Each structure stands twice: as C-alpha cells, then as structure tokens.
Amino acid sequence: MDKRIENTKSKINSPEFQSFNKVKKKRIRRQLKKLEITKKRFEKIKQRANKSRENNENESENESENESENESENLDEEEEENENESESETKDVENVNGKQKENEKEKQKENENENKFDTLIKNNNNDIMSKYYSQRYRLFSKFDEGIVLDQESWFSVTPELIAQHIAERCSCNTLVDLFCGAGGNTIQFSFTCNVVVSVDLDPMKLLMAKHNSWVYGHSSENTNIEFVNSDAMNLSNLKADVIFLSPPWGGPNYTDSSIFHLDSMTPNGFEIFKNAIKVTPNVVYFLPKNTSKVDIAKLALISKENGGSELCEIEENYINEKLKTITLYFGSLVNNNNKNYESYQ
Numbered sequence: 122m123d124k125r126i127e128n129t130k131s132k133i134n135s136p137e138f139q140s141f142n143k144v145k146k147k148r149i150r151r152q153l154k155k156l157e158i159t160k161k162r163f164e165k166i167k168q169r170a171n172k173s174r175e176n177n178e179n180e181s182e183n184e185s186e187n188e189s190e191n192e193s194e195n196l197d198e199e200e201e202e203n204e205n206e207s208e209s210e211t212k213d214v215e216n217v218n219g220k221q222k223e224n225e226k227e228k229q230k231e232n233e234n235e236n237k238f239d240t241l242i243k244n245n246n247n248d249i250m251s252k253y254y255s256q257r258y259r260l261f262s263k264f265d266e267g268i269v270l271d272q273e274s275w276f277s278v279t280p281e282l283i284a285q286h287i288a289e290r291c292s293c294n295t296l297v298d299l300f301c302g303a304g305g306n307t308i309q310f311s312f313t314c315n316v317v318v319s320v321d322l323d324p325m326k327l328l329m330a331k332h333n334s335w336v337y338g339h340s341s342e343n344t345n346i347e348f349v350n351s352d353a354m355n356l357s358n359l360k361a362d363v364i365f366l367s368p369p370w371g372g373p374n375y376t377d378s379s380i381f382h383l384d385s386m387t388p389n390g391f392e393i394f395k396n397a398i399k400v401t402p403n404v405v406y407f408l409p410k411n412t413s414k415v416d417i418a419k420l421a422l423i424s425k426e427n428g429g430s431e432l433c434e435i436e437e438n439y440i441n442e443k444l445k446t447i448t449l450y451f452g453s454l455v456n457n458n459n460k461n462y463e464s465y466q
C-alpha cells in the first residue's frame with residue numbers, strides 16, 4: 122500500500138505530470154486520495170483486531186463494543202469528509218466527460234458497499250476471531266496489511282500454502298473459482314492464471330475478496346480477477362479451462378462424523394460437480410480430509426458419463442505434517458506419474 126502511495130506521489134511530482142490534461146491530473150490526484158483512505162482503513166482494522174484480542178483477555182464486552190462503535194463513527198466521519206472533498210473534485214471531471222449520471226450511480230453503489238463493509242467489520246465476532254486468530258498468517262501471510270474476514274471466512278478460507286500449491290497446478294488461461302469466499306484461492310489463482318472469474322452468492326464475500334486482493338497488489342485499474350455475484354448453480358454460458366470448487370462444508374464441525382458425504386452439503390456436492398464437469402473436464406474439488414471414498418468414486422463415474430476420464434487424483438494436503446484437507450483433480454489435471462490406483466465399489 123505504502124509503495125502504491127509513493128508511486129502515485131512520485132507520478133504527481135514528475136515533470137510529465139504538468140503535461141497531462143486536466144482530467145488525467147484530477148484522476149491521479151483522486152487515486153492518491155483513495156489510496157490514502159484505504160490505508161487509514163487498514164490501520165483502523167489492524168487496531169480493531171488487536172483491541173478485540175486484548176478485550177477477549179481482559180476487558181468487559183460493553184467497553185469494547187462502545188469503543189469500536191466510536192472508532193467506526195470516527196472513520197465514517199473522516200471518510201465522509203474525504204468523500205465530500207473528492208466529490209467536489211470529481212464534478213469537473215464528470216462535466217468534461219459528460220458521464221455525470223453514470224458516475225453518480227457508480228459512486229452511490231460504492232458508498233452503499235462501503236457502508237455494508239464497515240458494518241461487517243464492526244460486527245466481527247470476537248469469540249470466533251480469538252479462536253482462529255492465531256492462524257491468521259497461515260490463512261494470509263499479508264494478514265497485517267489489512268486483510269478483512271467475516272465470521273464464516275475465519276474457518277472457510279483455504280490456508281495460503283495449500284492455495285498456492287493448488288494454483289501452481291491449475292495454471293491456465295481462464296479459471297473459474299465458483300465459490301470464491303474471502304479470496305484465499307482466488308488471490309493465488311490470479312498469480313498463475315491469465316484470467317480468474319470469481320463467483321460467490323454472498324455480495325459481502327465478494328467485497329472482502331476484492332479488498333483482500335488489493336492487499337496482494339491488485340487495484341481497481343489493474344487486475345485480472347472478475348468478481349461475479351451469482352448462485353454457482355444458476356450460471357449459464359460459463360466458459361473455463363479449469364473450474365475450482367470449494368463449496369461450504371457445513372461449518373467448522375464437518376469432522377464430527379467419521380465420514381463426510383457429498384450429499385450433506387448445500388448445495389449438494391454431486392450436483393455442484395455435475396454442473397462443473399459439463400463445462401470442462403478439468404475440475405478441481407477441494408474437500409474435507411474425511412470425504413467418503415465411495416463418493417469420490419461416484420464423482421469419477423460422473424466425469425466418465427460426461428465424456429471425461431474416470432481417473433481422479435486424490436491429493437492429501439498437509440501442513441506441519443498434519444493432514445488438513447484433500448484436493449481432487451480431474452481431466453488433464455490428473456498427475457499420471459503417480460499410478461497408485463485404487464478401486465472403490
């Protein structure tokens with residue numbers, strides 16, 4: 122973030138800046154202002170995360186609630202001031218471009234989303250956070266640079282090491298991440314694929330994923346990720362070289378039963394796979410370590426019925442020698458060098 126602010130500042134101080142036209146100059150100044158607002162926001166989030174940790178140890182709940190409410194109010198006021206300023210600046214630009222209405226609509230939408238986003242941060246559940254907080258760098262190595270997660274995401278995000286590994290194996294032109302959540306996988310795919318289409322039913326998850334992708338160097342002007350707010354089960358005309366599936370497993374208690382069944386998921390785990398395999402044979406399915414082997418064999422049959430191969434590679438994902446998850450690879454992503462076939466009936 123600091124680097125981007127510095128780059129924008131040095132652009133403004135460069136001799137070429139004087140030769141830019143009025144519109145371009147304003148655009149660059151506005152960009153700098155936005156970056157500075159985002160930086161402030163990151164700092165507030167960090168402070169809040171630290172505070173909530175301390176609160177869990179020492180302080181009363183009421184005190185912490187009041188504090189974070191006040192903080193958020195201050196932030197709102199600050200942002201309002203900044204936004205008012207940038208609004209008056211943008212007015213000239215809008216007149217020049219003759220796109221006033223379009224820009225106003227966009228701004229309104231942006232404001233609505235930002236308000237929702239603030240509420241999300243304010244409502245972060247301290248209990249959940251404290252339980253998973255120690256694993257924050259495992260989820261995102263750049264956590265301290267402003268990563269935002271909601272309650273569900275604390276236990277849903279794919280740990281970064283695993284996400285990196287999967288992304289390396291899935292390198293392709295267009296990858297669709299059908300259940301993108303807070304962006305754990307999406308961010309890593311963006312480094313190994315030309316285009317990433319990231320879908321989620323929950324608009325808040327998309328806001329988080331977008332925000333988190335900025336922490337990893339993306340920006341609204343420069344990104345290869347397209348975020349789509351949609352039900353993964355209702356997408357038509359989908360085109361992809363690889364489809365990645367990490368649907369919800371039903372909360373953090375999915376290991377309570379000894380075997381995890383695909384039809385216990387919502388949406389149904391078999392239906393999700395059937396939809397994906399119709400688009401491309403190259404499907405990657407991220408699942409609990411205790412997934413039924415019989416269910417996996419059924420997926421291989423579904424792949425065959427849809428014109429693909431019945432081969433499926435089961436990859437076990439370990440962190441610190443502990444089995445965490447499994448990843449299933451279908452189609453051309455199966456590693457044929459590992460011919461350790463097993464038959465499940």
Ligand SMILES: C[S@@+](CC[C@H](N)C(=O)[O-])C[C@H]1O[C@@H](n2cnc3c(N)ncnc32)[C@H](O)[C@@H]1O
Binds near residue numbers: 277278279304352353
């Ligand atoms: C396990 S999380 C994905 C985590 C993600 N891979 C990451 O690393 O951040 C599952 C996501 O699926 C989304 N979801 C649930 N049902 C969906 C549906 N029918 N269509 C699209 N997304 C859905 C949830 O909102 C949630 O964000």
